[in-house]
Amino acid sequence: VFWVHGSTRATFEESYRSIADVLALPRRHDPDVNVLALVRDWLQREDVSPWLMIIDNADDVKMLLSETNGQKDALMPIASYLPKTDNGKMLVTSRSWDAAEKLVGKGKMIFRVPIMEEAQALQLLRKKLDHGGDEVAALRLVHTLGCIPLAVNQAAAYIYKRSQRSPLTIQSYLDELQKSEQRKGTLLRSDRGDVRRYDGVSNSVVLTWQMTFNQIKREQPGAADLLSLMSYFHAQNIPQYMLHGYNSGFINATQGDDDDDDDLEDDLDVLHAYSLISTTTSGFCEMHPLVQFCTKLWISEFGSPDQWKTHFLQSASQHFPSGEFETWQQCQTLMPHIQPLLDKQPLEERDRLEWSKLLTNVSWYLVMLGNYSRAEVMVQQALSTQTEILGQEDSWTLLSMGNLASTYRNQGRWKEAEELFVRVMEMNKMVLGEEHPNTLTSMANLASTYRNQGRWK
Incomplete structure (x- = not known):
């Protein structure tokens, strides 16, 4: 089983170098040898035992599929170094439906991981804390965190580390989380580390999602703008007709403007592909409250919160009958x-x-x-x-x-x-x-x- 960290070209190359070392491939240390091609070609050999490659965090479509300018000449797309053979299997994890679809080729080969069930989230919390704790408080905590594994893991890590100095109950952490928006942001930004995660990969809910937001802003700025506006709505039943004009200076576009309709649909597709929104009934969307909260933190640091507050107010004024x-x-x-x-x-x-x-x-x-x-x-x-x-x-x-x-x-x-x-x-x-x-x-x-x-x- 080979594990490849696919978030950047550098981490992908480092993972392939590790595979080359494990397999003791000849010439792997030769500076003139392309290690990526060396590993790919070896895995495609018919005399190699069956293998499984797990490519984790393959989110960046541009990095995976585009050529890159290197120090000497253009570098081939990362995807070109994925082995193609019946002798092995590949499992890809990604936050981007678009990236997953381009890598595996067929939608039916993609499995969207559902939200963790409440019982599973409780089990994860207990396992991380090595004790059951207050059952009622634990249930309230996982519910507040939306049963999101990373959020539950982060909360458990914080409680565990703090308890080494002085006792910190689940209820006390929950009280801190609900004290104020500022305190909530501090706790969700906290990164107490996890030895099972890659070096340099954050265990923080806020920082992890902000990396996704930044990637969307690079790939499709309009989708980042749409996400910013949607973060000011209530999390459930967001009417799409209130979103028209998000990419203009003033919310004055109406449904029926073909260009605006196309932009909106394209940007909704991007946010849906990253699992940041979901579609409920026709013409309505919903977001997880934690996604909205982290989006607002991101806007406050890297964007213009006043701009999106104004856009939201203008849309509300225009559409409330x-x-x-x-x-x-x-x-x-x-x-x-x-x-x-x-x-x-x-x-x-x-x-x-x-x-x-x-x-x-x-x-x-x-x-x-x-x-x-x-x-x-x-x-x-x-x-x-x-x-x-x-x-x-x-x-x-x-x-x-x-x-x-x-x-x-x-x-x-x-x-x-x-x-x-x-x-x-x-x-x-x-x-x-x-x-x-x-x-x-x-x-x-x-x-x-x-x-x-x-x-x-």
Whole structure:
């Protein structure tokens, strides 16, 4: 059995040199001999015993399949040095479906390793710690880590090493992990080492995934941009229609733009090939929360987090509907995604305006659901921002003013509702004219306020 570390050309060559030493191949130390070709040719011989080669971490398609400029001349692609013979078998591990497909040739020859089951993750944790520990805390920990083997292994290594100085329980580690985003990042970045991993290969979840993110950015920058935007959504049921325009300066693209649609599909394929996202139902994706967390750490170190926060806000503002009955299903789908945006006002004026428009629509959805007190607080914030930036005569300002009046009316606060409805009606008359639909709607709202008070004249 031959083990080949396939993450870089250097590690591949080093693995082949080790194989040449194990087999004691003639001329392996000759500087004029290509050791890669020497090992390949020997393994292809018919008189050699059956063998198995495991090529681990073969993720970089470009490195595997492209020629490289060496010190003297062009170097052949790494894949050309893989032996081709019926006398041996090869097993390839890769985080990239594209790389795996190009190496083995057929999709049916590829097995996608599923997420570890909860019971298996618990077994791994117990084995690494040499004790069972608190069963409830252990279950909560593996669940928090998404049953990801590397994350469980890293947590166990940290607990074990720390316990050599002073006792550290699973529950204590879990409490630290959940204390804050900063502390969580520190723990997931920690690399306590693992003698079974290659030298120079990190045991850290954060650093391991960041290597993948960097590779995607090199291979297909648009896919890295898409990953950055998706990290700000809720992990489940991410609507693909909210992702259009991620590769432009402003989220203003709509579904139906052929170029944008093609780019989106191509970049989704890349992220899916690296198992960073999965497709649930038609038009929706999901990401593992830990992938999202590590992506945000990566953006904060090497990217522009403010840019992607702005893109996410703009997409939310553009796509959250009016809140009328016929839009309820879409509103319900989007609420988990936009919830973190509602309570924190941005600093930049353009972002504040987008935020206020989002609040206006969400507030009306809440009014329709009967959540008047929360809707009131939200639309007051929207109205204040819009009045400051757009002025009192703008259509968005008048819409928010009408929504606020409706929250008063539905709470039986007739005087406040009447005063606002009168203002909205008079402003609409002045700006839009008496026959405009918005003016007529404001008249109807005022009339309903009179009717609810029994004021028939």
